[in-house]
Amino acid sequence: MASSPPGSFARLPRQHTISRPVTLAGTGLHTGRAVSVRLLPAAEDNGIVFIRDGTAIPARVEQIDVSPRCSALANRGTQVMTVEHLLAAVAGVGIDNLRVEVEGPEIPAMDGSALPFARALLRAGIVPQEAPIRRITLHEPVWVSDGDRHVIAVPADGLTVAAGVDYGREHGRAQAYAYAFDRPPTPHLVSLVTTSVGGPAEELAAALHAPAGAIVPEDPEPPFVRELAPARTFCFADWIPAIQAAGLGGGGSLANTIVLFDEGPSTPLRFANELARHKALDLLGDLALVGGRLNACVVAIKAGHALHLAAAEQIRRQADVEG
Numbered sequence: 304m305a306s307s308p309p310g311s312f313a314r315l316p317r318q319h320t321i322s323r324p325v326t327l328a329g330t331g332l333h334t335g336r337a338v339s340v341r342l343l344p345a346a347e348d349n350g351i352v353f354i355r356d357g358t359a360i361p362a363r364v365e366q367i368d369v370s371p372r373c374s375a376l377a378n379r380g381t382q383v384m385t386v387e388h389l390l391a392a393v394a395g396v397g398i399d400n401l402r403v404e405v406e407g408p409e410i411p412a413m414d415g416s417a418l419p420f421a422r423a424l425l426r427a428g429i430v431p432q433e434a435p436i437r438r439i440t441l442h443e444p445v446w447v448s449d450g451d452r453h454v455i456a457v458p459a460d461g462l463t464v465a466a467g468v469d470y471g472r473e474h475g476r477a478q479a480y481a482y483a484f485d486r487p488p489t490p491h492l493v494s495l496v497t498t499s500v501g502g503p504a505e506e507l508a509a510a511l512h513a514p515a516g517a518i519v520p521e522d523p524e525p526p527f528v529r530e531l532a533p534a535r536t537f538c539f540a541d542w543i544p545a546i547q548a549a550g551l552g553g554g555g556s557l558a559n560t561i562v563l564f565d566e567g568p569s570t571p572l573r574f575a576n577e578l579a580r581h582k583a584l585d586l587l588g589d590l591a592l593v594g595g596r597l598n599a600c601v602v603a604i605k606a607g608h609a610l611h612l613a614a615a616e617q618i619r620r621q622a623d624v625e626g
């Protein structure tokens with residue numbers, strides 16, 4: 304990061320969008336339907352907006368639709384399910400404005416993580432816009448609880464998401480993970496490629512399949528993409544009958560979900576604490592609904608989407624918005 308020259312415009316906390324459209328297709332985790340999303344650039348101050356059947360559904364706490372086992376948004380009766388991993392990728396790579404055209408009722412599960420979305424966004428090229436970012440600043444702690452489940456948000460510079468889980472069994476023992484985004488809030492987009500790698504921007508842009516002129520990370524795999532985005536959805540094998548009885552998980556498979564059997568996980572874990580990392584990723588996606596760059600340290604203990612979303616709503620009510 305030290306190679307960024309004084310006055311590099313990329314250091315200013317400005318909004319970002321993508322440079323060109325990109326499409327991802329797959330299966331909906333809960334509906335089992337073949338679904339796709341087309342991610343497109345959006346004008347500054349638009350925020351993240353889902354479009355389904357001609358209805359715009361802004362990614363804001365006001366549009367939260369109660370839905371078990373995933374985060375769903377709705378507007379005037381049109382719903383989009385399982386938005387959390389895409390929103391985590393969008394937040395994680397530092398995008399403020401994006402149009403998300405959805406074909407079907409749900410965002411595709413991909414591999415159960417945010418990695419395919421994050422890589423697609425980086426491939427599409429991330430470009431700065433003129434308007435300053437919207438900063439969401441907490442002044443008082445926010446604490447929401449449900450029994451022994453908690454989400455605690457504390458005022459901080461930048462954003463830290465942390466999660467702890469404990470399923471009290473051999474392959475779900477207590478584990479925790481925290482991911483801190485550096486300051487300024489677009490940490491992994493801070494250097495122009497021309498100054499960070501000493502070569503023509505076009506060469507690196509071509510290598511990354513990004514349009515020349517786009518700002519691409521000096522590290523093609525920024526820390527978020529290495530450390531948080533790859534953590535996958537999981538469930539314990541003995542949860543599956545109840546999930547299916549609720550009409551959910553219809554698209555769940557060993558390709559998009561870590562299934563934890565008594566003997567161990569269905570697939571080698573990407574991280575020893577992948578369960579806690581995935582919970583931190585879910586938290587990041589759910590917190591994106593505050594509608595700006597949140598300055599807070601947020602810790603989720605044994606929490607799930609319902610509690611994350613309750614915290615996001617309370618943060619939005621209590622926080623100051625600048626920009």
Ligand SMILES: [Zn+2]
Pocket residue numbers: 387388536581585
């Ligand atoms: Zn998840």
